[in-house]
Amino acid sequence: xxxxxxxxxxxxxxxxxxxxxxxxxxxxxxxxxxxxxxxxxxxxxxxxxxxxxxxxxxxxxxxxxxxxxxxxxxxxxxxxxxxxxxxxxxxxxxxxxxxxxxxxxxxxxxxxxxxxxxxxxxxxxxxxxxxxxxxxxxxxxxxxxxxxxxxxxxxxxxxxxxxxxxxxxxxxxxxxxxxxxxxxxxxxxxxxxxxxxxxxxxxxxxxxxxxxxxxxxxxxxxxxxxxxxxxxxxxxxxxxxxxxxxxxxxxxx
Amino acid sequence: xxxxxxxxxxxxxxxxxxxxxxxxxxxxxxxxxxxxxxxxxxxxxxxxxxxxxxxxxxxxxxxxxxxxxxxxxxxxxxxxxxxxxxxxxxxxxxxxxxxxxxxxxxxxxxxxxxxxxxxxxxxxxxxxxxxxxxxxxxxxxxxxxxxxxxxxxxxxxxxxxxxxxxxxxxxxxxxxxxx
Numbered sequence: 001x002x003x004x005x006x007x008x009x010x011x012x013x014x015x016x017x018x019x020x021x022x023x024x025x026x027x028x029x030x031x032x033x034x035x036x037x038x039x040x041x042x043x044x045x046x047x048x049x050x051x052x053x054x055x056x057x058x059x060x061x062x063x064x065x066x067x068x069x070x071x072x073x074x075x076x077x078x079x080x081x082x083x084x085x086x087x088x089x090x091x092x093x094x095x096x097x098x099x100x101x102x103x104x105x106x107x108x109x110x111x112x113x114x115x116x117x118x119x120x121x122x123x124x125x126x127x128x129x130x131x132x133x134x135x136x137x138x139x140x141x142x143x144x145x146x147x148x149x150x151x152x153x154x155x156x157x158x159x160x161x162x163x164x165x166x167x168x169x170x171x172x173x174x175x176x177x178x179x180x181x182x183x184x185x186x187x188x189x190x191x192x193x194x195x196x197x198x199x200x201x202x203x204x205x206x207x208x209x210x211x212x213x214x215x216x217x218x219x220x221x222x223x224x225x226x227x228x229x230x231x232x233x234x235x236x237x238x239x240x241x242x243x244x245x246x247x248x249x250x251x252x253x
Numbered sequence: 254x255x256x257x258x259x260x261x262x263x264x265x266x267x268x269x270x271x272x273x274x275x276x277x278x279x280x281x282x283x284x285x286x287x288x289x290x291x292x293x294x295x296x297x298x299x300x301x302x303x304x305x306x307x308x309x310x311x312x313x314x315x316x317x318x319x320x321x322x323x324x325x326x327x328x329x330x331x332x333x334x335x336x337x338x339x340x341x342x343x344x345x346x347x348x349x350x351x352x353x354x355x356x357x358x359x360x361x362x363x364x365x366x367x368x369x370x371x372x373x374x375x376x377x378x379x380x381x382x383x384x385x386x387x388x389x390x391x392x393x394x395x396x397x398x399x400x401x402x403x404x405x406x407x408x409x410x411x412x413x414x415x416x417x418x419x420x421x422x423x424x425x426x427x428x429x430x431x432x
Contacts (some may be wrong), residue, residue, distance in 0.1 A: 012420050016394045017340060018401050039358070044412065047423050049329030050430065052336050053369075054376045055294035056287040064289070064303045070283060072274055072314045125371035134297050 004030070007037055015044035159211070159248050163229040165192070170220035172202060176231070178209035179247075185236045188247065190215055193228040202229070204238040226252060262327035262364050269317045277314055282373040283364070284311070294396050295339035305338050328363030330355060340398035353375055362432065381431045383422055390415050391422040 007030045013019045014027050028216055031037055161176035174190050184189065191199040203218035230249035232242040260279065268276030283294075285306060292390035304353050309331060314321065363369045372398055380391055386408075393399045394406070401419070405412045 009416075009420070011414065012423050013401060017337075017398065018394055034350070042356050042358035043427065044423065045357040046329060047334055047353060047427050048336065048395065049332045049357055049359050049390070050361070050372070050376050051380075051391070052291045052332035052424055053287060053363075053373045054380055055396065056290040056332075056369075056373050058286070058293055060285050060289040060292055060306055061299070062301060064306055065278075065281060065285070067303075068307055068310050069274065069278060072277055075315065225303060 004037070006043065007031075007034070008040060012042055012044055013038060015041060027060055028215045072120075145237060159231075160246055161229075161231060161250070163190075163250070165226055165229070165252075167223060167225050170222045170224065172203075172215070172218060172220055174203065174215040174229070176205075176207065176213045176248075177211060179211040179213055181211075182206060182233065186233050187236050187238060188213065189234040189238055189242070190218070191232065191242050192220070192224065192226050193230060193249075195225045195227050199230065199242050200224070201238060201240065204234065228252065259364070266313075266327065267319060268316050269314060277310070279429050280313070280327070280348040282287070283284060283366075287328060287332050287363075287369075291332055291335040295336065295343055295398070301342055302339070305335060305342060308338055309335050313426070326357070326359055326361070326363055328369065329357045329359035335394070337363055343398055360432075373427070379426055383425060386410070387418045387422040387425070390418040394419055 007027050010019055010023060010027055014024065031041065081120060106251040157178045159176065159178045159180065161174060164173040165171070172192075176188075179188065187204040189204045190201045190202040193199045200220075201218075202220065203215040205213045205215050228249055228251040231244065231247045232239075232244070233247060234243055262274075262280070262283075265276040265280050269280070288309050289302055289306045292302035293299065296302050296305070312334070313331070320327060339353070343420045359374050361368075363372065380392075383391075390404055390408070390410075393404045394401070399407070401412055404415045405408075408415070410418075
């Protein structure tokens with residue numbers, strides 16, 4: 001006799017509640033795996049129901065009905081009590097949760113991988129741009145770079161400057177050359193001349209020995225539209241208003 | 254005039270889910286005789302049988318979701334639950350069977366009073382037609398909740414014989430209802 005046959009033979013006794021101990025535990029374990037035995041158990045429960053019917057007949061006293069109706073009126077709402085069933089669904093639920101979590105983590109991992117790769121690309125690009133800017137800056141301001149100003153033949157080199165300005169975020173870069181040496185305790189001061197109103201200070205600077213100078217990103221308000229830029233000579237600490245005459249000036253192109 | 258069709262068990266259970274007390278009363282009127290009869294047969298005590306009756310229908314009221322039509326028909330389900338609860342009470346133990354775990358395969362329509370009465374009479378006829386030792390062993394196991402060893406001790410028959418008698422009696426009952 002196979003173990004299945006033995007379990008099948010025990011099923012009526014299990015349905016009657018007559019199986020106990022290790023036999024009962026073993027059969028319940030078998031029931032979780034055996035569809036045929038589960039179906040047979042349902043059939044046996046049906047047989048038991050028929051057997052129960054043989055006892056039907058005596059009517060309960062009327063007070064039993066009143067007692068029940070009174071009790072349910074004390075609990076007017078049918079409360080949906082969560083079913084307590086066998087725990088066989090737990091492994092299935094756990095497997096589903098694990099599968100969903102795995103899928104989620106896999107997708108999340110893929111997303112993070114993409115983001116990381118993108119970040120890495122951006123970082124590399126930014127690093128390249130910074131390096132390029134550093135090289136440009138080093139070329140402008142480095143003492144080892146040769147600065148040559150080309151002018152028309154037989155014309156004495158004049159002071160000149162170039163301002164790069166973006167009103168949206170107030171970014172300003174100013175490069176000047178051929179500046180005359182300053183008197184003691186004096187500075188050059190750059191001015192932003194707005195569309196309306198008085199000129200605004202845009203940085204003080206002193207030229208190097210060769211007359212070159214640079215102003216990078218002085219503190220400027222955002223969104224200030226510029227009509228022109230100008231340079232004057234001011235006290236060393238700067239001045240709130242430009243002192244005439246202007247050394248040089250230029251309007252926006 | 255044709256009698257007004259009675260609502261089905263499924264419809265009444267659905268109404269109970271919505272808190273319909275009248276639906277509960279209808280189901281009680283339909284099946285209280287079955288539930289009470291089983292409990293009384295097991296417990297042989299009207300007060301204790303009333304307690305089981307109350308308990309079984311209160312469980313249905315509180316948790317109608319425990320029964321659904323895929324678990325068999327309601328009458329058969331209540332009959333089996335009633336027997337479980339009565340045996341628990343007889344043995345003064347906590348309920349061992351979760352009502353939501355009971356799944357029954359029963360093709361008999363118990364909703365209609367006439368059909369139910371016909372089936373009850375048929376079952377009684379089958380039982381009375383069985384060899385007495387088979388019927389006694391089956392009824393001792395089912396209505397008295399005795400273990401096979403206890404039946405063996407009471408009847409003086411070998412354990413294997415008791416098991417065989419019970420199994421044979423159940424098969425006889427089943428075969429009588431196979432169309």
